[in-house]
Amino acid sequence: MPDIEKLIPPPLRRPAKPGEGNGNGNGNGNGNGVVDLRQPTEKNGSAATEELKGKLKDSPADVVGWVDERTGASNIVTALALRKVPKGTNWFYTLGSATMFAFICQALTGVFLAMYYTPSPVEAYASITYLTNEVFLGEFVRGMHKWGATVMIILIFMHMARTFFFGAYKYPRELNWVIGVVLIILTLVMGLTGYLLPFDQRSFWATEVANNITASGPFVGPYLADFLRAGPEIGATTIQRFYAIHMLLVPGLIIGLIGAHLFLVVKLGTTAPPWVHASKPKSLRRKDVG
Ligand code: HEM
Structure with a gap:
Protein backbone atom coordinates (compact mmCIF):
# COMPACT_ATOMS: atom_id res chain seq x y z
CA MET A 1 0.00 0.00 0.00
CA PRO A 2 1.65 3.26 -1.12
CA ASP A 3 1.93 6.20 1.25
CA ILE A 4 -1.24 8.28 0.75
CA GLU A 5 0.60 11.61 1.17
CA LYS A 6 2.72 10.77 -1.84
CA LEU A 7 -0.37 10.14 -3.98
CA ILE A 8 -1.71 13.67 -3.51
CA PRO A 9 -0.42 16.03 -6.20
CA PRO A 10 1.18 19.14 -4.67
CA PRO A 11 -0.41 21.96 -6.74
CA LEU A 12 -3.98 21.29 -5.59
CA ARG A 13 -4.62 24.69 -4.09
CA ARG A 14 -7.28 27.33 -4.18
CA PRO A 15 -7.16 31.05 -3.36
CA ALA A 16 -7.78 31.83 0.31
CA LYS A 17 -10.97 33.56 1.33
CA PRO A 18 -10.65 36.42 3.83
CA GLY A 19 -10.50 35.04 7.36
CA GLU A 20 -9.64 31.53 6.21
CA GLY A 21 -6.70 29.53 7.43
CA ASN A 22 -4.42 31.43 9.82
CA GLY A 23 -6.90 34.29 10.16
CA ASN A 24 -4.93 36.92 8.28
CA GLY A 25 -6.60 36.23 4.93
CA ASN A 26 -3.46 34.68 3.54
CA GLY A 27 -4.42 31.06 3.74
CA ASN A 28 -2.94 28.63 6.19
CA GLY A 29 0.32 30.27 6.82
CA ASN A 30 2.08 29.96 3.48
CA GLY A 31 1.78 33.72 3.02
CA ASN A 32 1.03 33.69 -0.73
CA GLY A 33 -2.73 33.88 -0.55
CA VAL A 34 -3.53 30.24 -1.33
CA VAL A 35 -4.85 27.43 0.79
CA ASP A 36 -2.99 24.17 0.61
CA LEU A 37 -5.83 21.69 0.77
CA ARG A 38 -3.55 19.00 2.11
CA GLN A 39 -2.92 20.90 5.35
CA PRO A 40 -5.55 20.72 8.12
CA THR A 41 -6.97 24.16 8.97
CA GLU A 42 -9.56 25.34 11.51
CA LYS A 43 -12.23 24.56 8.90
CA ASN A 44 -10.98 21.36 7.40
CA GLY A 45 -10.11 19.42 10.52
CA SER A 46 -8.71 15.94 10.42
CA ALA A 47 -12.03 14.29 9.48
CA ALA A 48 -12.38 16.65 6.53
CA THR A 49 -8.76 16.03 5.54
CA GLU A 50 -9.40 12.30 5.51
CA GLU A 51 -12.48 12.83 3.35
CA LEU A 52 -10.49 15.03 1.02
CA LYS A 53 -7.76 12.45 0.75
CA GLY A 54 -10.39 9.90 -0.24
CA LYS A 55 -11.72 12.21 -2.93
CA LEU A 56 -8.25 12.99 -4.21
CA LYS A 57 -7.52 9.32 -4.54
CA ASP A 58 -10.48 9.07 -6.95
CA SER A 59 -9.84 12.35 -8.80
CA PRO A 60 -8.47 12.06 -12.34
CA ALA A 61 -4.70 12.50 -12.35
CA ASP A 62 -4.69 12.80 -16.15
CA VAL A 63 -4.05 15.72 -18.48
CA VAL A 64 -7.75 16.40 -19.05
CA GLY A 65 -8.37 16.61 -15.30
CA TRP A 66 -5.31 18.83 -14.85
CA VAL A 67 -6.43 21.27 -17.55
CA ASP A 68 -10.05 21.20 -16.40
CA GLU A 69 -9.08 22.03 -12.81
CA ARG A 70 -7.30 25.15 -14.03
CA THR A 71 -9.72 26.31 -16.76
CA GLY A 72 -13.16 25.02 -15.79
CA ALA A 73 -13.49 23.96 -19.44
CA SER A 74 -15.74 21.01 -18.62
CA ASN A 75 -18.42 23.43 -17.34
CA ILE A 76 -18.41 25.25 -20.66
CA VAL A 77 -18.41 22.04 -22.69
CA THR A 78 -21.25 20.55 -20.62
CA ALA A 79 -23.25 23.79 -20.84
CA LEU A 80 -22.84 23.80 -24.63
CA ALA A 81 -23.51 20.12 -25.19
CA LEU A 82 -26.45 19.85 -22.80
CA ARG A 83 -28.15 23.16 -23.53
CA LYS A 84 -31.88 23.08 -24.16
CA VAL A 85 -33.11 23.16 -27.75
CA PRO A 86 -36.68 23.85 -28.86
CA LYS A 87 -39.21 21.09 -29.46
CA GLY A 88 -39.22 19.96 -33.07
CA THR A 89 -35.48 20.51 -33.62
CA ASN A 90 -34.58 18.29 -36.57
CA GLY A 269 -30.77 29.77 -28.59
CA THR A 270 -32.25 28.45 -31.82
CA THR A 271 -35.69 29.15 -33.22
CA ALA A 272 -38.40 26.50 -33.04
CA PRO A 273 -39.69 25.23 -36.40
CA PRO A 274 -42.62 27.35 -37.65
CA TRP A 275 -45.09 24.47 -37.23
CA VAL A 276 -44.39 24.14 -33.49
CA HIS A 277 -46.51 26.50 -31.39
CA ALA A 278 -45.74 27.36 -27.80
CA SER A 279 -48.29 25.88 -25.41
CA LYS A 280 -49.80 28.15 -22.78
CA PRO A 281 -48.22 27.69 -19.36
CA LYS A 282 -50.55 25.82 -16.95
CA SER A 283 -50.78 28.85 -14.68
CA LEU A 284 -52.35 30.92 -17.51
CA ARG A 285 -54.90 28.29 -18.62
CA ARG A 286 -58.57 28.84 -17.78
CA LYS A 287 -59.81 26.32 -15.28
CA ASP A 288 -63.34 26.05 -16.75
CA VAL A 289 -62.11 25.24 -20.28
CA GLY A 290 -60.54 21.81 -20.82
C1 HEM B 1 -19.42 29.69 -42.47
C2 HEM B 1 -20.71 29.81 -42.48
C3 HEM B 1 -21.68 29.50 -41.37
C4 HEM B 1 -21.53 28.69 -40.28
C5 HEM B 1 -20.31 27.84 -39.90
C6 HEM B 1 -22.75 28.75 -39.52
C7 HEM B 1 -23.00 28.04 -38.35
C8 HEM B 1 -24.21 28.05 -37.67
C9 HEM B 1 -24.60 27.12 -36.65
C10 HEM B 1 -23.75 25.95 -36.14
C11 HEM B 1 -25.84 27.46 -36.22
C12 HEM B 1 -26.67 26.70 -35.15
C13 HEM B 1 -27.99 26.10 -35.66
C14 HEM B 1 -28.05 25.62 -37.06
O1 HEM B 1 -27.13 24.96 -37.52
O2 HEM B 1 -29.02 25.93 -37.76
C15 HEM B 1 -26.23 28.63 -36.96
C16 HEM B 1 -27.41 29.33 -36.79
C17 HEM B 1 -27.80 30.43 -37.53
N1 HEM B 1 -27.21 30.88 -38.69
FE1 HEM B 1 -25.43 30.24 -39.41
N2 HEM B 1 -23.61 29.61 -40.14
C18 HEM B 1 -23.01 30.08 -41.28
C19 HEM B 1 -23.56 30.92 -42.23
C20 HEM B 1 -24.80 31.52 -42.12
C21 HEM B 1 -25.46 32.31 -43.15
C22 HEM B 1 -24.92 32.52 -44.56
C23 HEM B 1 -26.64 32.78 -42.62
C24 HEM B 1 -27.68 33.65 -43.25
C25 HEM B 1 -27.45 34.65 -44.03
C26 HEM B 1 -26.72 32.30 -41.25
C27 HEM B 1 -27.72 32.60 -40.35
C28 HEM B 1 -27.95 31.94 -39.17
C29 HEM B 1 -29.02 32.24 -38.26
C30 HEM B 1 -30.09 33.37 -38.42
C31 HEM B 1 -28.94 31.29 -37.23
C32 HEM B 1 -29.88 31.14 -36.03
C33 HEM B 1 -30.79 29.99 -36.35
C34 HEM B 1 -31.90 29.81 -35.35
O3 HEM B 1 -32.04 30.61 -34.45
O4 HEM B 1 -32.65 28.84 -35.52
N3 HEM B 1 -25.61 31.51 -40.99
N4 HEM B 1 -25.24 28.95 -37.87
Whole structure:
Protein backbone atom coordinates (compact mmCIF):
# COMPACT_ATOMS: atom_id res chain seq x y z
CA MET A 1 0.00 0.00 0.00
CA PRO A 2 1.65 3.26 -1.12
CA ASP A 3 1.93 6.20 1.25
CA ILE A 4 -1.24 8.28 0.75
CA GLU A 5 0.60 11.61 1.17
CA LYS A 6 2.72 10.77 -1.84
CA LEU A 7 -0.37 10.14 -3.98
CA ILE A 8 -1.71 13.67 -3.51
CA PRO A 9 -0.42 16.03 -6.20
CA PRO A 10 1.18 19.14 -4.67
CA PRO A 11 -0.41 21.96 -6.74
CA LEU A 12 -3.98 21.29 -5.59
CA ARG A 13 -4.62 24.69 -4.09
CA ARG A 14 -7.28 27.33 -4.18
CA PRO A 15 -7.16 31.05 -3.36
CA ALA A 16 -7.78 31.83 0.31
CA LYS A 17 -10.97 33.56 1.33
CA PRO A 18 -10.65 36.42 3.83
CA GLY A 19 -10.50 35.04 7.36
CA GLU A 20 -9.64 31.53 6.21
CA GLY A 21 -6.70 29.53 7.43
CA ASN A 22 -4.42 31.43 9.82
CA GLY A 23 -6.90 34.29 10.16
CA ASN A 24 -4.93 36.92 8.28
CA GLY A 25 -6.60 36.23 4.93
CA ASN A 26 -3.46 34.68 3.54
CA GLY A 27 -4.42 31.06 3.74
CA ASN A 28 -2.94 28.63 6.19
CA GLY A 29 0.32 30.27 6.82
CA ASN A 30 2.08 29.96 3.48
CA GLY A 31 1.78 33.72 3.02
CA ASN A 32 1.03 33.69 -0.73
CA GLY A 33 -2.73 33.88 -0.55
CA VAL A 34 -3.53 30.24 -1.33
CA VAL A 35 -4.85 27.43 0.79
CA ASP A 36 -2.99 24.17 0.61
CA LEU A 37 -5.83 21.69 0.77
CA ARG A 38 -3.55 19.00 2.11
CA GLN A 39 -2.92 20.90 5.35
CA PRO A 40 -5.55 20.72 8.12
CA THR A 41 -6.97 24.16 8.97
CA GLU A 42 -9.56 25.34 11.51
CA LYS A 43 -12.23 24.56 8.90
CA ASN A 44 -10.98 21.36 7.40
CA GLY A 45 -10.11 19.42 10.52
CA SER A 46 -8.71 15.94 10.42
CA ALA A 47 -12.03 14.29 9.48
CA ALA A 48 -12.38 16.65 6.53
CA THR A 49 -8.76 16.03 5.54
CA GLU A 50 -9.40 12.30 5.51
CA GLU A 51 -12.48 12.83 3.35
CA LEU A 52 -10.49 15.03 1.02
CA LYS A 53 -7.76 12.45 0.75
CA GLY A 54 -10.39 9.90 -0.24
CA LYS A 55 -11.72 12.21 -2.93
CA LEU A 56 -8.25 12.99 -4.21
CA LYS A 57 -7.52 9.32 -4.54
CA ASP A 58 -10.48 9.07 -6.95
CA SER A 59 -9.84 12.35 -8.80
CA PRO A 60 -8.47 12.06 -12.34
CA ALA A 61 -4.70 12.50 -12.35
CA ASP A 62 -4.69 12.80 -16.15
CA VAL A 63 -4.05 15.72 -18.48
CA VAL A 64 -7.75 16.40 -19.05
CA GLY A 65 -8.37 16.61 -15.30
CA TRP A 66 -5.31 18.83 -14.85
CA VAL A 67 -6.43 21.27 -17.55
CA ASP A 68 -10.05 21.20 -16.40
CA GLU A 69 -9.08 22.03 -12.81
CA ARG A 70 -7.30 25.15 -14.03
CA THR A 71 -9.72 26.31 -16.76
CA GLY A 72 -13.16 25.02 -15.79
CA ALA A 73 -13.49 23.96 -19.44
CA SER A 74 -15.74 21.01 -18.62
CA ASN A 75 -18.42 23.43 -17.34
CA ILE A 76 -18.41 25.25 -20.66
CA VAL A 77 -18.41 22.04 -22.69
CA THR A 78 -21.25 20.55 -20.62
CA ALA A 79 -23.25 23.79 -20.84
CA LEU A 80 -22.84 23.80 -24.63
CA ALA A 81 -23.51 20.12 -25.19
CA LEU A 82 -26.45 19.85 -22.80
CA ARG A 83 -28.15 23.16 -23.53
CA LYS A 84 -31.88 23.08 -24.16
CA VAL A 85 -33.11 23.16 -27.75
CA PRO A 86 -36.68 23.85 -28.86
CA LYS A 87 -39.21 21.09 -29.46
CA GLY A 88 -39.22 19.96 -33.07
CA THR A 89 -35.48 20.51 -33.62
CA ASN A 90 -34.58 18.29 -36.57
CA TRP A 91 -31.89 17.46 -39.12
CA PHE A 92 -32.20 20.86 -40.79
CA TYR A 93 -30.55 22.32 -37.70
CA THR A 94 -27.35 20.45 -38.46
CA LEU A 95 -26.67 22.42 -41.65
CA GLY A 96 -24.80 25.18 -39.80
CA SER A 97 -22.49 22.66 -38.12
CA ALA A 98 -22.07 20.84 -41.44
CA THR A 99 -20.96 24.14 -43.02
CA MET A 100 -18.49 24.61 -40.19
CA PHE A 101 -17.17 21.07 -40.69
CA ALA A 102 -16.69 21.80 -44.40
CA PHE A 103 -14.78 24.97 -43.52
CA ILE A 104 -12.51 23.07 -41.10
CA CYS A 105 -11.80 20.48 -43.83
CA GLN A 106 -10.92 23.31 -46.23
CA ALA A 107 -8.57 24.87 -43.69
CA LEU A 108 -6.79 21.57 -42.98
CA THR A 109 -6.44 20.44 -46.60
CA GLY A 110 -5.39 24.02 -47.52
CA VAL A 111 -2.46 23.83 -45.10
CA PHE A 112 -1.16 20.74 -46.91
CA LEU A 113 -1.61 22.34 -50.34
CA ALA A 114 0.28 25.44 -49.13
CA MET A 115 3.28 23.23 -48.33
CA TYR A 116 3.78 22.59 -52.07
CA TYR A 117 2.18 25.54 -53.82
CA THR A 118 4.24 28.45 -55.22
CA PRO A 119 2.31 31.66 -55.99
CA SER A 120 4.08 32.75 -59.17
CA PRO A 121 2.86 32.66 -62.80
CA VAL A 122 5.80 30.51 -63.83
CA GLU A 123 5.75 28.02 -60.99
CA ALA A 124 2.11 27.89 -59.83
CA TYR A 125 0.90 25.37 -62.42
CA ALA A 126 4.10 23.31 -62.18
CA SER A 127 3.90 23.16 -58.35
CA ILE A 128 0.31 21.94 -58.53
CA THR A 129 1.15 19.36 -61.21
CA TYR A 130 3.98 18.11 -59.01
CA LEU A 131 1.64 17.91 -56.01
CA THR A 132 -0.98 16.02 -58.04
CA ASN A 133 1.33 13.53 -59.74
CA GLU A 134 4.29 13.02 -57.43
CA VAL A 135 3.29 13.70 -53.82
CA PHE A 136 1.83 10.83 -51.78
CA LEU A 137 -1.97 11.40 -51.54
CA GLY A 138 -1.45 14.83 -53.15
CA GLU A 139 -4.19 14.31 -55.71
CA PHE A 140 -6.56 13.12 -53.00
CA VAL A 141 -5.95 16.15 -50.75
CA ARG A 142 -6.22 18.52 -53.71
CA GLY A 143 -9.48 16.84 -54.74
CA MET A 144 -10.84 17.17 -51.21
CA HIS A 145 -10.03 20.90 -51.24
CA LYS A 146 -11.52 21.44 -54.68
CA TRP A 147 -14.76 19.51 -54.11
CA GLY A 148 -14.92 20.69 -50.49
CA ALA A 149 -15.23 24.27 -51.75
CA THR A 150 -18.34 23.33 -53.74
CA VAL A 151 -19.74 21.34 -50.82
CA MET A 152 -19.25 24.29 -48.45
CA ILE A 153 -21.06 26.66 -50.81
CA ILE A 154 -23.99 24.25 -51.23
CA LEU A 155 -24.20 23.74 -47.44
CA ILE A 156 -24.01 27.43 -46.60
CA PHE A 157 -26.88 28.18 -49.03
CA MET A 158 -28.94 25.33 -47.56
CA HIS A 159 -28.25 26.61 -44.04
CA MET A 160 -29.26 30.12 -45.09
CA ALA A 161 -32.46 28.76 -46.66
CA ARG A 162 -33.26 26.88 -43.44
CA THR A 163 -32.87 29.98 -41.28
CA PHE A 164 -34.92 31.99 -43.80
CA PHE A 165 -37.83 29.55 -44.08
CA PHE A 166 -37.89 28.98 -40.30
CA GLY A 167 -38.05 32.75 -39.75
CA ALA A 168 -34.82 32.62 -37.71
CA TYR A 169 -33.69 35.98 -39.13
CA LYS A 170 -36.35 37.84 -37.09
CA TYR A 171 -35.88 39.62 -33.76
CA PRO A 172 -33.65 39.08 -31.81
CA ARG A 173 -31.49 37.26 -34.39
CA GLU A 174 -31.12 39.96 -37.06
CA LEU A 175 -27.47 40.53 -36.19
CA ASN A 176 -26.73 36.83 -36.64
CA TRP A 177 -28.40 36.96 -40.05
CA VAL A 178 -26.22 39.95 -41.01
CA ILE A 179 -23.08 38.12 -39.82
CA GLY A 180 -24.28 35.17 -41.92
CA VAL A 181 -24.61 37.36 -45.01
CA VAL A 182 -21.01 38.55 -44.54
CA LEU A 183 -19.95 34.91 -44.09
CA ILE A 184 -21.58 33.85 -47.34
CA ILE A 185 -19.92 36.74 -49.21
CA LEU A 186 -16.54 35.79 -47.73
CA THR A 187 -17.10 32.15 -48.69
CA LEU A 188 -17.73 33.24 -52.29
CA VAL A 189 -14.57 35.40 -52.17
CA MET A 190 -12.68 32.25 -51.12
CA GLY A 191 -14.05 30.51 -54.20
CA LEU A 192 -13.10 33.39 -56.50
CA THR A 193 -9.57 33.87 -55.17
CA GLY A 194 -8.87 30.12 -55.03
CA TYR A 195 -9.96 29.59 -58.62
CA LEU A 196 -7.05 31.62 -60.01
CA LEU A 197 -4.37 29.79 -58.04
CA PRO A 198 -3.71 26.78 -60.37
CA PHE A 199 -3.04 29.42 -63.07
CA ASP A 200 -4.12 27.29 -66.00
CA GLN A 201 -6.07 28.58 -69.02
CA ARG A 202 -9.43 28.04 -67.37
CA SER A 203 -8.55 29.83 -64.12
CA PHE A 204 -6.81 32.69 -65.94
CA TRP A 205 -9.75 33.48 -68.23
CA ALA A 206 -12.36 32.89 -65.53
CA THR A 207 -10.59 35.48 -63.36
CA GLU A 208 -10.37 37.87 -66.32
CA VAL A 209 -14.15 37.63 -66.75
CA ALA A 210 -14.83 37.92 -62.99
CA ASN A 211 -12.57 40.96 -62.78
CA ASN A 212 -14.34 42.65 -65.69
CA ILE A 213 -17.70 41.99 -64.06
CA THR A 214 -16.37 43.48 -60.80
CA ALA A 215 -15.15 46.56 -62.72
CA SER A 216 -18.65 47.11 -64.10
CA GLY A 217 -20.10 47.43 -60.57
CA PRO A 218 -21.34 50.88 -59.50
CA PHE A 219 -19.09 53.38 -57.64
CA VAL A 220 -16.53 51.03 -56.03
CA GLY A 221 -16.52 48.46 -58.87
CA PRO A 222 -13.61 49.88 -60.92
CA TYR A 223 -11.50 50.52 -57.80
CA LEU A 224 -12.15 47.04 -56.44
CA ALA A 225 -11.22 45.47 -59.80
CA ASP A 226 -7.98 47.53 -59.90
CA PHE A 227 -7.17 46.45 -56.36
CA LEU A 228 -7.74 42.77 -57.14
CA ARG A 229 -5.81 42.82 -60.43
CA ALA A 230 -2.92 44.59 -58.65
CA GLY A 231 -1.50 45.84 -61.98
CA PRO A 232 -2.49 46.54 -65.59
CA GLU A 233 -2.85 42.82 -66.45
CA ILE A 234 -3.51 39.63 -64.51
CA GLY A 235 -0.01 38.38 -63.65
CA ALA A 236 2.51 37.87 -60.86
CA THR A 237 1.15 40.54 -58.54
CA THR A 238 -2.45 39.36 -59.05
CA ILE A 239 -1.62 35.79 -58.12
CA GLN A 240 0.28 36.89 -55.00
CA ARG A 241 -2.55 39.17 -53.93
CA PHE A 242 -5.16 36.47 -54.51
CA TYR A 243 -3.05 33.98 -52.57
CA ALA A 244 -2.66 36.30 -49.57
CA ILE A 245 -6.40 37.04 -49.57
CA HIS A 246 -7.25 33.35 -50.04
CA MET A 247 -5.06 31.84 -47.35
CA LEU A 248 -4.65 34.63 -44.77
CA LEU A 249 -7.12 37.50 -44.90
CA VAL A 250 -10.45 35.83 -45.63
CA PRO A 251 -9.96 32.65 -43.53
CA GLY A 252 -9.03 34.89 -40.57
CA LEU A 253 -12.19 36.94 -41.04
CA ILE A 254 -14.30 33.79 -41.44
CA ILE A 255 -12.91 32.27 -38.22
CA GLY A 256 -13.64 35.47 -36.27
CA LEU A 257 -17.14 35.77 -37.67
CA ILE A 258 -17.98 32.09 -37.08
CA GLY A 259 -16.94 32.71 -33.44
CA ALA A 260 -19.33 35.68 -33.19
CA HIS A 261 -22.05 33.71 -35.03
CA LEU A 262 -21.82 30.75 -32.66
CA PHE A 263 -21.64 33.01 -29.60
CA LEU A 264 -24.99 34.51 -30.64
CA VAL A 265 -26.46 31.07 -31.40
CA VAL A 266 -25.58 29.90 -27.89
CA LYS A 267 -26.66 33.17 -26.25
CA LEU A 268 -30.00 33.47 -28.06
CA GLY A 269 -30.77 29.77 -28.59
CA THR A 270 -32.25 28.45 -31.82
CA THR A 271 -35.69 29.15 -33.22
CA ALA A 272 -38.40 26.50 -33.04
CA PRO A 273 -39.69 25.23 -36.40
CA PRO A 274 -42.62 27.35 -37.65
CA TRP A 275 -45.09 24.47 -37.23
CA VAL A 276 -44.39 24.14 -33.49
CA HIS A 277 -46.51 26.50 -31.39
CA ALA A 278 -45.74 27.36 -27.80
CA SER A 279 -48.29 25.88 -25.41
CA LYS A 280 -49.80 28.15 -22.78
CA PRO A 281 -48.22 27.69 -19.36
CA LYS A 282 -50.55 25.82 -16.95
CA SER A 283 -50.78 28.85 -14.68
CA LEU A 284 -52.35 30.92 -17.51
CA ARG A 285 -54.90 28.29 -18.62
CA ARG A 286 -58.57 28.84 -17.78
CA LYS A 287 -59.81 26.32 -15.28
CA ASP A 288 -63.34 26.05 -16.75
CA VAL A 289 -62.11 25.24 -20.28
CA GLY A 290 -60.54 21.81 -20.82
C1 HEM B 1 -19.42 29.69 -42.47
C2 HEM B 1 -20.71 29.81 -42.48
C3 HEM B 1 -21.68 29.50 -41.37
C4 HEM B 1 -21.53 28.69 -40.28
C5 HEM B 1 -20.31 27.84 -39.90
C6 HEM B 1 -22.75 28.75 -39.52
C7 HEM B 1 -23.00 28.04 -38.35
C8 HEM B 1 -24.21 28.05 -37.67
C9 HEM B 1 -24.60 27.12 -36.65
C10 HEM B 1 -23.75 25.95 -36.14
C11 HEM B 1 -25.84 27.46 -36.22
C12 HEM B 1 -26.67 26.70 -35.15
C13 HEM B 1 -27.99 26.10 -35.66
C14 HEM B 1 -28.05 25.62 -37.06
O1 HEM B 1 -27.13 24.96 -37.52
O2 HEM B 1 -29.02 25.93 -37.76
C15 HEM B 1 -26.23 28.63 -36.96
C16 HEM B 1 -27.41 29.33 -36.79
C17 HEM B 1 -27.80 30.43 -37.53
N1 HEM B 1 -27.21 30.88 -38.69
FE1 HEM B 1 -25.43 30.24 -39.41
N2 HEM B 1 -23.61 29.61 -40.14
C18 HEM B 1 -23.01 30.08 -41.28
C19 HEM B 1 -23.56 30.92 -42.23
C20 HEM B 1 -24.80 31.52 -42.12
C21 HEM B 1 -25.46 32.31 -43.15
C22 HEM B 1 -24.92 32.52 -44.56
C23 HEM B 1 -26.64 32.78 -42.62
C24 HEM B 1 -27.68 33.65 -43.25
C25 HEM B 1 -27.45 34.65 -44.03
C26 HEM B 1 -26.72 32.30 -41.25
C27 HEM B 1 -27.72 32.60 -40.35
C28 HEM B 1 -27.95 31.94 -39.17
C29 HEM B 1 -29.02 32.24 -38.26
C30 HEM B 1 -30.09 33.37 -38.42
C31 HEM B 1 -28.94 31.29 -37.23
C32 HEM B 1 -29.88 31.14 -36.03
C33 HEM B 1 -30.79 29.99 -36.35
C34 HEM B 1 -31.90 29.81 -35.35
O3 HEM B 1 -32.04 30.61 -34.45
O4 HEM B 1 -32.65 28.84 -35.52
N3 HEM B 1 -25.61 31.51 -40.99
N4 HEM B 1 -25.24 28.95 -37.87
